[in-house]
Amino acid sequence: MQRRTAPQGAAVTAVVTFRARVRLVLAALILALVPTTPTLAAPAPASADVSEDRAPGQGESGRQGAEVVAVTQVAERQVDLSVRSAALGGRTVKVRLLTPDGWNPADRRQHWPTFWLLHGCCGDYTSWTSMTDVAETDSLRDVLVVMPEAGWNGWYSDWWNYGEGGDPAWETFHTVELRQLLERDWGAGRNRVVAGLSMGGQGALLYAARHPGMFKATAAYSGSAHPLLNDESVDRILGLFAGQGNDPLRVWGDPVAQRRIWQAHDPFHLAKRLKSLPVYLSCGDGTAGPLDTPGASSALEADFNRQNHALAAELKRVGAKDLTTHFYGAGTHTWRYWERELHASLPMLLGALGVKG
Numbered sequence: 001m002q003r004r005t006a007p008q009g010a011a012v013t014a015v016v017t018f019r020a021r022v023r024l025v026l027a028a029l030i031l032a033l034v035p036t037t038p039t040l041a042a043p044a045p046a047s048a049d050v051s052e053d054r055a056p057g058q059g060e061s062g063r064q065g066a067e068v069v070a071v072t073q074v075a076e077r078q079v080d081l082s083v084r085s086a087a088l089g090g091r092t093v094k095v096r097l098l099t100p101d102g103w104n105p106a107d108r109r110q111h112w113p114t115f116w117l118l119h120g121c122c123g124d125y126t127s128w129t130s131m132t133d134v135a136e137t138d139s140l141r142d143v144l145v146v147m148p149e150a151g152w153n154g155w156y157s158d159w160w161n162y163g164e165g166g167d168p169a170w171e172t173f174h175t176v177e178l179r180q181l182l183e184r185d186w187g188a189g190r191n192r193v194v195a196g197l198s199m200g201g202q203g204a205l206l207y208a209a210r211h212p213g214m215f216k217a218t219a220a221y222s223g224s225a226h227p228l229l230n231d232e233s234v235d236r237i238l239g240l241f242a243g244q245g246n247d248p249l250r251v252w253g254d255p256v257a258q259r260r261i262w263q264a265h266d267p268f269h270l271a272k273r274l275k276s277l278p279v280y281l282s283c284g285d286g287t288a289g290p291l292d293t294p295g296a297s298s299a300l301e302a303d304f305n306r307q308n309h310a311l312a313a314e315l316k317r318v319g320a321k322d323l324t325t326h327f328y329g330a331g332t333h334t335w336r337y338w339e340r341e342l343h344a345s346l347p348m349l350l351g352a353l354g355v356k357g
Contacts, residue, residue, distance in 0.1 A: 068185070070082035080094050154168055193352050194207055199223075208279075210273070222282070278324070
């Protein structure tokens with residue numbers, strides 16, 4: 001893709017000129033991304049907040065940049081950790097664990113295969129349990145499923161913030177702070193896979209590529225797989241970056257002036273780092289499919305479909321050894337497809353963990 005070059009100051013000024021256009025597309029994007037079915041009410045907590053009793057190893061966790069300050073049992077096999085993070089400026093965010101049968105974090109001999117499951121834009125750490133049957137999926141009763149908060153539009157990145165870095169640093173929070181905390185104190189093992197939808201699909205691909213050896217397989221459902229594909233894709237993701245009144249340049253900078261940062265967060269440009277892993281890519285084409293209401297459409301899904309096809313072609317070009325694609329044609333950017341694709345990808349993901357599905 002060719003884009004004009006410009007000095008950083010001019011690039012920043014240029015952002016103002018497209019913000020009106022960004023606002024127009026943002027409303028449509030939010031409608032596409034916010035769940036179209038009501039969020040299920042969470043069950044009443046089975047136990048009171050237990051932070052006064054201290055989580056196991058809580059003191060040690062604090063020295064690593066993150067600590068658990070509260071634990072809440074929200075349902076059978078569902079535990080919410082409130083984690084205070086240095087990478088997030090000392091803020092406290094939630095992480096939902098779907099725990100395996102026999103899980104006992106006090107037993108330091110236990111180290112469970114771990115499945116990181118990432119939410120999309122406009123969602124949160126509750127999205128997968130609220131919108132899908134993941135908590136009732138029997139094949140996940142032998143793994144620890146980690147569903148971390150990643151911000152309304154955090155993009156699984158340590159934000160550029162005009163070269164200053166700092167809060168939010170979601171990638172550092174997840175791959176360093178939270179990973180160490182879970183493996184030390186909450187029974188997580190070092191045998192890991194990662195999957196996600198939309199923004200979380202991009203996150204799953206990024207984490208697998210940017211942290212070699214951390215994950216044994218990755219899956220992306222309707223993921224943003226090549227945000228630098230063309231000007232339409234760039235403008236769309238900038239519109240998403242601008243959600244909730246955010247300055248879109250804070251995330252990765254300007255796509256021209258900070259192009260190297262953009263490329264470092266574009267799965268297409270990281271394809272060589274993914275070629276030795278099992279990778280699952282799925283997406284619809286944005287037209288009404290069998291799980292949609294008649295006449296539904298999604299320009300976002302159509303864009304991500306083109307991006308996924310480009311990534312799949314690039315993975316094949318660089319010699320990917322284990323690529324599975326399910327480009328199923330008609331289908332929009334909705335939860336019923338992502339639930340279906342989660343189940344379709346589980347044999348690959350659990351196989352990489354050595355767990356029978």
